[in-house]
Structures are given as structure tokens and as C-alpha cells.
Amino acid sequence: MIWITIDRSSHKPMTQQIYEQIRESILHNELQPGERIPSTRELANNIGVSRNIVLEAYDQLIAEGFIYSQPRLGTFVADGSSLRLGRSWTPASMIETCPNQDDTSYIDFRAANPAIDYFPRKVWGQLAKQVCNQASDIIFSYSHPLGLTELRQTLSKYLHRYRGVKCHPDQILITSGATQAFHLISQCFKEQNAEIIMEDPITYEIRNLFISAGYSIYPIPVDQKGMQTHLLPPTTSCKLIFVMPSHQFPMGGVLPIQRRTQLIQYARDTHSFIIEDDYDSEFTYEGSPVPSLQGLDPERVIYIGTFSKILSPGLRIGYAVLPPILTHHFQRQKWLMDRHTSSLEQRILARFLEEGHMERHIRKMKKIYRKRRQTLISSLKQEFPYISILGQATGIHLVADFANVVFTSLLTKQILQEGVKIYPVEDFALQKGGHLKQIVMGYGSLSPEIIKEGVYRLKRAIQSVS
Structure with missing residues (x-):
């Protein structure tokens, strides 16, 4: 394709x-x-x-x-x-996914940035010191490819309690971030003319990762309720279906139970596996968090999670909850790739979970993000009375839908000249033309004051082009 x-x-x-x-x-x-x-x-x-x-x-x-x-x-x-x-060749779209994190001259509404200034340094440092001083020498040696037993046991309880995930600790594979989990999936299912069904629009990283692994993509459009499962092809050779059911990126939809059951039945009928990316569902502001898709069918769903949005992208710890039939193959691939994820960080994270620091940190961050979210919504509605807000119920980003603004490359450049980075939804779309008036706006890393200033500059840029 x-x-x-x-x-x-x-x-x-x-x-x-x-x-x-x-x-x-x-x-x-x-x-x-x-x-x-x-x-x-x-x-x-x-x-x-x-x-x-x-x-x-x-x-x-x-x-x-x-x-x-x-x-x-x-x-x-x-x-x-x-x-x-x-020489190696890198598409421009891949280069764009590696922003200069040291560049603070712009107000950056990038969706993936959490509030790293609130990372629990003191607690983490204390736990790191305890682990280094108290752990046996084995912690400094080679570890099991699946990850430390202590972390996997703790994580399985945490996921069952907060996300409705049903798994044994031996089904959990600890990875160096969610990206490595997706890369392992791409390698374990790789075959000639491999194809994957994906939501459209979709994040750059996921799209480029599978394309670079040799996959072709079959796009399924999303609406305000997530993937439109009635558009799945009647027959397919695809072995993988990628979906974000709890908070679709970028549009923010939550997949209702009717579509969830339809998707699972489709995977059963086509003997395919569903990749569930659950990247930020801990931060829910309206209603209760929706349980994981994996809890409905642990045999057909590969559940991927990460601590990048909860704690810090620099931690580089993610995980995959695998159907039992896949664990041996993934374990072997992980060993071939990098043997295992850092044992020290795994032990520290296990203690962080066991002692209840994770729950306390999430509660604290929900209050902070809720305030930043409300500031962004209020500022947008004040400056743009005609605007619609989508996907604001969960996570650390939302979509602003403008009634009479088309985000062309010229307008995006003008906004950048005003010192603001925005991300048109159209850039994430596989099939073009359906999201010209929408932009993704992340608020996790921005203070309320910076958010207000960013929205004001956005309005000024739009007015200057108009």
C-alpha cells in the first residue's frame, strides 16, 4: 500500500x-x-x-x-x-519525532511531555540508595529477560487493581520503554508482506516503527468513540490490530463496550492479536477509568504500558502483558535484543509500587493536570468562542477543533514565529483531508501561566494570517 x-x-x-x-x-x-x-x-x-x-x-x-x-x-x-x-536514510517524518528537548525558547504544546519537574526525586533517591546498599550482589549481575520477579509480581497486582488486567507475573515482560515493546512485537510477527491494522490518525512513532520493520498499514478511521470497528475488512491476512481503546491518540476517544466486543470477536475470527496501547489512562478527570481491553480476552490482547507519562520518559521502563502462547518467543527476542532491562531501576520501581508511592504520585499529578487542563480549555474558549474541545476526559492532551481555521503549513510557520509549537491532527492522519481544522495540544509540561500565554500567542498568529 x-x-x-x-x-x-x-x-x-x-x-x-x-x-x-x-x-x-x-x-x-x-x-x-x-x-x-x-x-x-x-x-x-x-x-x-x-x-x-x-x-x-x-x-x-x-x-x-x-x-x-x-x-x-x-x-x-x-x-x-x-x-x-x-548510508542510512532517515525519512523527514522520523526526524521530526526527535525534538530538541533543550530548546526552551518556544511554548511547546507537545502531547507526550509530562510534568517532569514534579518527578518524585527525593523518594526515588532514597529508594535508590536503599536498593544499592541493601540488595544482594545478584542485582548487579545479569537478570532474567522477562524482568525481575519482584517487579512483575507487584506490577501484576497493580494492573489488576487499577486497570482490570488479568495476568500471571510470568506473562509480563519488562522492556526499555513502550517503544521497545512495540519493536519486539514487530519482530516477533514479522513475515513477508506483513500487514497491520491501525487506527487513523495515529502517532508518528508507532506508524514509523512498523513501516521501518517492513509492515504495510491498513488504516481504520476513528471518530469520537475511537476506532470504527464496523469498517474492519471482512477478510484479512493481518495478524496484528493496533488500538488505543482507553484514550485514542490523538483524537481522545474511548472505545465503548459494543466496539470492544466486536473487535475481540473479529480478532478471534481472523486469528489475529490486538495490541492495546494504554499509555495514559491513569489520568481520568470525568467519570471512572475504563477497564482494559485485555481483561475481556487475555488470550487475544497484547497489553502495552509505560511509566513515561506517569513518572518520566527518562526512566525507560515499560512492559508488555503477553498471551501465554507468546511469552517464550518474546522472551527469546528480548534476550537477543539487550538481554534485560536495568535491574537496579526495576528494583527501585518495585519498591516504589510496593510502598504505595505510585498511588500517591498519581493522585498528586491528577490535581496538577486537572488544573492545567481546565486552564487550557478556559483559555481556548475565551480566545476562540467558536472552538470545540475533543478528548479532554483523560490524559494530558486534548484536541482543539476550530470552526473556521485551516492549519496550513503557512499558518503553522506563523504560529512558530510567535514562539508556539502546535501539532495539526492532519499530520498524524494516514488518509489526508479529514482533520484540517484540528490541532493536538498537550498541557502536561506547561504551567497555567505559560498555557495562557501560549493560547494568546496562538490567537495573535491566527489573526495575523487572517
């Missing part, structure tokens, strides 16, 4: 944009020799342009030998049309 991004504000013709993106995909082996590409009609419908525009791009690619057409069979990538690169 080809993903083409059309920048309608660019001076470059759309035909040229399509031609260059397909050409680069072929040259860099993202499209393999002999691989069938969409018909001109199909691609035109997917990206919302005239078929003649796509025809012109295909004609140029055929003339240069990148692709060829076979009557009644389709259009295919030609042999010998790719390059063996002399």
Missing part, C-alpha cells in the same frame, strides 16, 4: 508531488520489485485528487522505467529500479 501526502499549499504541482514520493519509495526499497501498486483510480480516490493528476505521474514513472503496466493485471514496480544505499 502506498501512502502519499499532498500539500495543497505548496507551489509544487500535485502531479510532481505524487511522482517524487513514489519514485523515492521505489529507490529506497520501500516498494519492492514486482510489487503491485494501486490503480490510478484507486490512488486518486484515496488522496482526493483528480485521476488525470495520478495518470500523469504514473506516465512519467513508466517513461523512466520505475513501473510498468500489464493489461487486466495492474501496475507493478519494475526490476532493477531501486538503489543500494551507501
Whole structure:
């Protein structure tokens, strides 16, 4: 499947944009020799342009030998049309996911940033000192690939109590952050022509991780209730379905029970596994937290969690709760990758959980985030009376839906010149054109005063372009 991004504000013709993106995909082996590409009609419908525009791009690619057409069979990538690169190549979209954390000259509404200034340094430092002084020498040696038994036992109780996760400690794999858990999944299920079903829109990191592992993506649009499960394909060769049922990113929807049961039944019927990313559901402000999807079917759901949003991204501890049938394979892959996650940090975290510090920290942070959330909502409604707020019930970000503002690249640059970083939802979309008036705004790392100033600058930038 080809993903083409059309920048309608660019001076470059759309035909040229399509031609260059397909050409680069072929040259860099993202499209393999002999691989069938969409018909001109199909691609035109997917990206919302005239078929003649796509025809012109295909004609140029055929003339240069990148692709060829076979009557009644389709259009295919030609042999010998790719390059063996002399150096590693990184897509621009991946570079953009690695922001300069030292740059404080901007008010950054990045959704993934928690309030790291509230990290419980004193308690963590005391526990670290105790672990180093009291633990046996084995803590400084090699550990089990699944992780420390002490942490997995404590974590299984914590997850059952607060998230409704049903698991034995031996089903838990401790990872170096959630990213490593996703990477392990991509490797354990990797096969020729691998495909994964994903929500659309979706975070850069997840999309790029699976694409770089050789997967093609089958997108399922989301609405205000999460993945639209009635749009799942009737038949599929996909072995993986990625979903954020408790707080979809970026749109913030919570998957209702009807869609949850439909999704689980679909996974059973297609013999596929559901990847449940539960990245920030600890912070719920309206109603009660929705229990995990994993609790409905532990045999079909791979539950992924992290402490990056609760404590700190720098901690680099995440975990995967695996169906029993997968534990041996994942354990082996983890050992091959890096043997095990830091034993010292695991022991400290286990003590942090056992002694009740985690619950106290979450209660404290909910009060702080609730205030910052309300400040952002109030400021937006005050400066933009026509605005709609989406996905604000959980987590540390929301989506602002503007009735009469389209976030073009020109407007985004103007906002940046005002010293504010915002993130258009359209940038996260696989199928373009449906989220032009929406932006993701994270508030976790911003004080109420900074939030107010950021919204004021946002209004000033929009007014200057208008």
C-alpha cells in the first residue's frame, strides 16, 4: 500500500508531488520489485485528487522505467529500479519525532511531555540508595529477560487493581520503554508482506516503527468513540490490530463496550492479536477509568504500558502483558535484543509500587493536570468562542477543533514565529483531508501561566494570517 501526502499549499504541482514520493519509495526499497501498486483510480480516490493528476505521474514513472503496466493485471514496480544505499536514510517524518528537548525558547504544546519537574526525586533517591546498599550482589549481575520477579509480581497486582488486567507475573515482560515493546512485537510477527491494522490518525512513532520493520498499514478511521470497528475488512491476512481503546491518540476517544466486543470477536475470527496501547489512562478527570481491553480476552490482547507519562520518559521502563502462547518467543527476542532491562531501576520501581508511592504520585499529578487542563480549555474558549474541545476526559492532551481555521503549513510557520509549537491532527492522519481544522495540544509540561500565554500567542498568529 502506498501512502502519499499532498500539500495543497505548496507551489509544487500535485502531479510532481505524487511522482517524487513514489519514485523515492521505489529507490529506497520501500516498494519492492514486482510489487503491485494501486490503480490510478484507486490512488486518486484515496488522496482526493483528480485521476488525470495520478495518470500523469504514473506516465512519467513508466517513461523512466520505475513501473510498468500489464493489461487486466495492474501496475507493478519494475526490476532493477531501486538503489543500494551507501548510508542510512532517515525519512523527514522520523526526524521530526526527535525534538530538541533543550530548546526552551518556544511554548511547546507537545502531547507526550509530562510534568517532569514534579518527578518524585527525593523518594526515588532514597529508594535508590536503599536498593544499592541493601540488595544482594545478584542485582548487579545479569537478570532474567522477562524482568525481575519482584517487579512483575507487584506490577501484576497493580494492573489488576487499577486497570482490570488479568495476568500471571510470568506473562509480563519488562522492556526499555513502550517503544521497545512495540519493536519486539514487530519482530516477533514479522513475515513477508506483513500487514497491520491501525487506527487513523495515529502517532508518528508507532506508524514509523512498523513501516521501518517492513509492515504495510491498513488504516481504520476513528471518530469520537475511537476506532470504527464496523469498517474492519471482512477478510484479512493481518495478524496484528493496533488500538488505543482507553484514550485514542490523538483524537481522545474511548472505545465503548459494543466496539470492544466486536473487535475481540473479529480478532478471534481472523486469528489475529490486538495490541492495546494504554499509555495514559491513569489520568481520568470525568467519570471512572475504563477497564482494559485485555481483561475481556487475555488470550487475544497484547497489553502495552509505560511509566513515561506517569513518572518520566527518562526512566525507560515499560512492559508488555503477553498471551501465554507468546511469552517464550518474546522472551527469546528480548534476550537477543539487550538481554534485560536495568535491574537496579526495576528494583527501585518495585519498591516504589510496593510502598504505595505510585498511588500517591498519581493522585498528586491528577490535581496538577486537572488544573492545567481546565486552564487550557478556559483559555481556548475565551480566545476562540467558536472552538470545540475533543478528548479532554483523560490524559494530558486534548484536541482543539476550530470552526473556521485551516492549519496550513503557512499558518503553522506563523504560529512558530510567535514562539508556539502546535501539532495539526492532519499530520498524524494516514488518509489526508479529514482533520484540517484540528490541532493536538498537550498541557502536561506547561504551567497555567505559560498555557495562557501560549493560547494568546496562538490567537495573535491566527489573526495575523487572517
